[in-house]
Amino acid sequence: MSEQTLIVSTQSHDYPIFIQSSADKVDLVSRLVPFIKGTQVLIVSNETVAPLYLSELTQGLKSHGFMVHDCVLPDGEQFKNQHSITAIYDALLERHFARDCTLIALGGGVIGDMVGFAAASFMRGVNFIQVPTTLLAQVDSSVGGKTGINHPRGKNMIGAFWQPQCVLADMATFRTLPDREFAAGMAEVIKYALIMDDEFLAWLEDNAEAIRAKDGAVLGQMVYRCCAYKAQIVAADERESGVRALLNFGHTFGHVIETHQGYGNWLHGEAVAVGMVQAALMSAKLGLIDHADVVRIKRILTLFNLPTVAPAIDTQTALGLMGHDKKVQQGKIRLVLLKAIGKAFVTADFELSALEEVLAETA
Ligand SMILES: NC(=O)c1ccc[n+]([C@@H]2O[C@H](COP(=O)([O-])OP(=O)(O)OC[C@H]3O[C@@H](n4cnc5c(N)ncnc54)[C@H](O)[C@@H]3O)[C@@H](O)[C@H]2O)c1
Structure with a gap:
């Protein structure tokens, strides 16, 4: 089976996790399209993952007619903080993103947690999609809606419960992990x-x-x-x-x-x-x-x-x-x-x- 779908039930809404395991891929981006609200999309990634996967995702979404921008953050748990959240807000506000927009987290658990929190708080809550690229993020952090950042006084101290619209887990990402x-x-x-x-x-x-x-x-x-x-x-x-x-x-x-x-x-x-x-x-x-x-x-x-x-x-x-x-x-x-x-x-x-x-x- 090259693709499996699992539905996660939560109080806010049910959403699918698409698990892609075949090398000869179906058009993965088309899986995301029904879950993108509006036409404005911000993909958030980091300096390690972006060179590997950002361009394919951006081009794919553009070909479906979306206006796609990106925000590439430095890599590491030490950057899971308010500065990175502000950088995401800046990217959204500079490009006049409206409430009707979608954030996509492209990376491991650090990116997923931060983007989820930015989505939970920007304009009191906008759509987001998880594209987890580490094993930990695929089996753990991208499922369940816990989002957040670290505070100098403690890990994951600031955050929110905010569920994604869907999750796309591609086994091919483990080749570079x-x-x-x-x-x-x-x-x-x-x-x-x-x-x-x-x-x-x-x-x-x-x-x-x-x-x-x-x-x-x-x-x-x-x-x-x-x-x-x-x-x-x-x-x-x-x-x-x-x-x-x-x-x-x-x-x-x-x-x-x-x-x-x-x-x-x-x-x-x-x-x-x-x-x-x-x-x-x-x-x-x-x-x-x-x-x-x-x-x-x-x-x-x-x-x-x-x-x-x-x-x-x-x-x-x-x-x-x-x-x-x-x-x-x-x-x-x-x-x-x-x-x-x-x-x-x-x-x-x-x-x-x-x-x-x-x-x-x-x-
Ligand atoms: N929200 C939750 O429920 C939950 C649960 C568990 C952990 N977490 C959080 O998850 C974070 C840890 O996540 P993680 O283990 O994914 O770490 P991470 O996001 O830091 O990723 C690990 C490293 O792998 C790199 N990387 C990611 N995907 C890659 C790929 N496909 N190819 C090459 N390099 C790649 C990253 O750039 C990084 O250097 C912690 O901040 C933790 O608090 C959250």
């Missing part, structure tokens, strides 16, 4: 299997070779399944008051690594990979899963070139970075753990000593 970024995206893929579906873990193990070889058909199936898991969670809990918290599996532990090592030194997905090992070890320590499950989790992460061992971080420092002060909040930290592979839950019901042991063992 650096291996390390692809691996980081695989951490989120493996996360879905661990929290939601043990059969999907077996599927990933069986298809590891094809995935690593970037087989378009297999990648298409993989991305489709991940988007379906995320869509299922988002439909149940759009504003993150309950089940959506399960998506944080491995993230509380991973956050310690990212913060301690300085953002950018470890990719988010790499920190999450180690965090999932730590969460699995914690689950085993509490007698919820077998040690053999932990070994299996480490094996699949290694298969996709992800780390499984944390950098050396003093245990009390790690607890502090988990947002936990041992003296005042004994045992109150909440973790996503596993009852089994494919079944996650949130709990604060554990001894702090067990957590300390896990942190000491994995560093």
